[in-house]
Structure formats: structure tokens, C-alpha cells
Amino acid sequence: MQMQATVFFASKPISSATPRVLRVKSQYTPAISTRTDQSMASKWAQKTIVLPPHRRGCHLITPKIVKEIEQDLSGFKCGLAHFFIQHTSASLTINENYDSDVRDDTETFLNKIVPEGRSAPWKHTMEGPDDMPAHIKSSMFGCQLTVPITDGHLNIGTWQGIWLCEHRDHATARKVVVTLNGV
Amino acid sequence: MQMQATVFFASKPISSATPRVLRVKSQYTPAISTRTDQSMASKWAQKTIVLPPHRRGCHLITPKIVKEIEQDLSGFKCGLAHFFIQHTSASLTINENYDSDVRDDTETFLNKIVPEGRSAPWKHTMEGPDDMPAHIKSSMFGCQLTVPITDGHLNIGTWQGIWLCEHRDHATARKVVVTLNGV
Amino acid sequence: MQMQATVFFASKPISSATPRVLRVKSQYTPAISTRTDQSMASKWAQKTIVLPPHRRGCHLITPKIVKEIEQDLSGFKCGLAHFFIQHTSASLTINENYDSDVRDDTETFLNKIVPEGRSAPWKHTMEGPDDMPAHIKSSMFGCQLTVPITDGHLNIGTWQGIWLCEHRDHATARKVVVTLNGV
Secondary structure, eight states: OHHHHHHHHOOOOOOOOOOOOOOOTTOOOOOOOOEEEOSSOOEEEEEEEEEOOOOSEEEEOHHHHHHHHHHHHTTOSEEEEEEEEOOSSEEEEEEESSOHHHHHHHHHHHHHHSOOGGGOOOSOOTTOTTHHHHHHHHHHHOSEEEEEEETTEEOOOTTEEEEEEEOOSSOOOEEEEEEEEEO | OHHHHHHHHOOOOOOOOOOOOOOOTTOOOOOOOOEEEOSSOOEEEEEEEEEOOOOSEEEEOHHHHHHHHHHHHTTOSEEEEEEEEOOSSEEEEEEESSOHHHHHHHHHHHHHHSOOGGGOOOSOOTTOTTHHHHHHHHHHHOSEEEEEEETTEEOOOTTEEEEEEEOOSSOOOEEEEEEEEEO | OHHHHHHHHOOOOOOOOOOOOOOOTTOOOOOOOOEEEOSSOOEEEEEEEEEOOOOSEEEEOHHHHHHHHHHHHTTOSEEEEEEEEOOSSEEEEEEESSOHHHHHHHHHHHHHHSOOGGGOOOSOOTTOTTHHHHHHHHHHHOSEEEEEEETTEEOOOTTEEEEEEEOOSSOOOEEEEEEEEEO
């Protein structure tokens, strides 16, 4: 009886996107078909990943993250993966996964935009000159990411990767809570 | 039998917010009543929308996005809509939906804050002078948004709209993975 | 019969994280065990919280937010909490919850980075000199947050808190749509 209510509220499939001319040179992403799963309960899985200390700067961590969750990811046909770093002086962002110069240049930008040391106007200095800038950078890039899951994998673009941005000079280990939800 | 377990874990309704004096001039948003749906399975729907190339700058895309998903949105009483752009030189953000000057000024800001051309300190230059700035802007605004769904619609504020921020001079089509989840 | 399909798609538990040396001085977060709930439907709850007007600057609002939702949070063993501010001149971010100087310094940074008044190049000035800067700051920090729920509580780090960043000089009340989802 209750299952009938479920069926009643089940969504109609999303109509396929109208085909369009798509010009994306040297990229390939498999076509994502429309999917609507009506008869199964959503699954949840949650774990905390501990990343060892990284030097100040931007770091590609997709392989580490995927290694920790791939077995579980494989059980989801459609869903969302949420990543949450439990710290206020590091951040998570998604950006280019290929040329490490992009990560170095991003660190250069952050240091240029957020004053540090004698020229900085900060009141909060008791934890070192790099601490207040780290807090600001943390809010600029954010502490959380949500990524679609499709057919058992993170459905990110060909050139996208997950970055850990470490904003402290002498970093500690960083904890990331991963929550998977889907069908 | 299993359904009883479901009922056992069903949440209590959120108690209504204590009424408060609310002064928001010239805005109207319908009151959102508390909702807790206990007897139905969450629904999932996912599709990839291809946005045709846009010129560099900030663009209001709410109408395009809603047109693609409104039929499916109408099947959700309560949920979340997730938007994920699969690129590292464009971004998604939510901002003012009315005066296009706001979008132009935001583009002005981004160009002012991120150096480009001869004065820029970037190492990553092989894809053109606008490429590294585009990567930085992409992380500043982010590649993903999550928006509440209420009564079959995106529950955004009266003046809010979804923006595609294109950071390249010669843009290609952009793919946005949309994931809907709710009851 | 349909329940069998559900069981078929239920995920395997996430394997426990490999133990690692963890050095995080003066912090304690309880170990998060792996959880996968297979037999129960996800629950949804949604409400709109009205925050009274705050002065321009960054404000710690975790206590206010938690007070509004704690009764419902307690019903979730595992899930996600989504916070969405329905405005384009204020923002939500997660940052340090202890020293109020961090909030003051962040406001100092935002005012330094986004020009305001005579020196500003904005076209959109009809709503006052603080309006266009407010829109830009809104997109820099963002209007939405997703936070993991674990064992009935927001699973944020020891030093993390939710901030309301008010970017207008004469602010009005601000509405935040909260959506809880989990098991």
C-alpha cells in the first residue's frame, strides 16, 4: 500500500536533451543518458578520510580520494558525492588536473590577493602571520564540494580534478568527511 | 516488514519557525511550510544540459536551465537540485537577475582582480593569456550549485538567478550535469 | 518484489579507512564509523529560517541555526544539511568559530578587495554605493552550504562555524532555506 504511494510520487523521466552542435576540442565525455530510478530506496554511505600533511599550496588529490571511495562509488548508478574538509585554514576546489603550473599559479594568486606579514592589516595574528590569510583563502575557495555520481563514477569533466588547497606553512593532517547518496 | 523499519526512522516534522517581524521591502516569497515526507522513496533524475558558446562575461541562464528541467521539477514537492559545470575555465554562481549592469560590473571586478597579459606572473601560458586567469576565476566562483526545490520549483529568492560565467575569450559549448533528488 | 530490487541495489559498506598517523593538536573529533543504511527510505525536511537584520560584517550564526533545527537533526543518523540564503547581497560561509577578530579581519579583506565609492568603476549604482560591492562579495563567498550530518549533529570541525556575511550597510532580515535529507 505504501509502495503505491511511492509509485505515485515517482518522477517522470527527464526528456533527453535536444541534440546540439557540440564543439569541444580534444575532450571526450560519454553521453549521459537520462535516468530515473523509481523503485529503490536511496543509499547512504559516509566516512572520514584523513589526508596526511601537505606543504602549503594546491594539490591534486583526486586519485587519493577515489581510491578511498571507489568500491562504494561502484554501487551507485546515479547520485551525489559530498566532500567536506573540517578545517578553516585549508580548502577544497575543483580545477585543472593536468599541468601542475596551474596549481602553482593559483597559489601565487592567493598569496598576491591576501596580504601577509608586515603589510597586512590583520588583528588576528596570534597564530602566526600565515593564519589569518589562511582563513580568508578558506572562505574564498570553500570547504565543501558536491559532485555528481553517474554509473559508479564521479562524473567530472575530462580536465577536472579535486584539489586540496593547504593555506598554512606548517600543516597538519586534514580530515575530509565524504558522504555518498544515490541509487 | 521493511517498511515498518522505514516508519521507525521517519523524522518528526520540523516545528514551525517562530513568527518574527520581517521587513523586506518590495520582495515577496511565499511562506514555506514545514514538510516531512515519510512514506515515499526519494526520486533521482539526472541529465546533462549543453549550453551553446557564450561570450566572455556573466550571463543569466535561469530561463534556459528551467526550461530544460521544469517538467521534472514539477514532480518534486521537496528536494534539492544540483548543477555542476564540467569545465575549469567557466563557473556557475547565483546573483542578481534584473539589472544586466550587475553582470557587467562583476566581469569588470574579475578582470581587475586577476592579472592578465604582460603584467601577469603566470607560468601556465601555453593556452593563451586568458586561460590561467580563467582557471582562477573558476575556483573563485566555483563549478557547482545546490538549490532547494519546493512545490515543484527552484526555491530561490525573488532577485536571484543562475549565472554562467564564461572566462575564456573564445568559448566552446559548456556542459552542465543536473541532478534532481527529492520526494 | 520491488523491495528486492532495492536490496539488489543496496551498497556495500565503505571499507574502514586505513589507520594513519594523525597529528592534530588540541582538536578532537569523534571517529566516524562507516555507515550504510539499506532498508529505510530517506527522510526530507525543509523550513525557512528568518534571520533578523545584522550590521554589515561577518557574524557567527551556528547557535541560531542549530537551535532552529536541532530537534529535527536529532532524527538523522546520516545525511546532509543544506543552507541557502535567498539574497544577492549577503552570503554564507564556514570559518573560524572562536576569535571574533577573524570575522572582523575577513570583513576588512572584503572591503579592501572590492572597491566602493568614488574610486569604484561600477555602472550599477542606483541602489547605493554599497550595493554593487555587496553583489560581488555574495558571489565570492556564495549563497549556499552543504554540511554532513552524523549521529544527529552537524559534523563540522571543532573550530568551524557557520557565518552570515552581511554586505549591505542597512540590512534587512535575511531568509535561509534549510533542507535536511538523510536516514
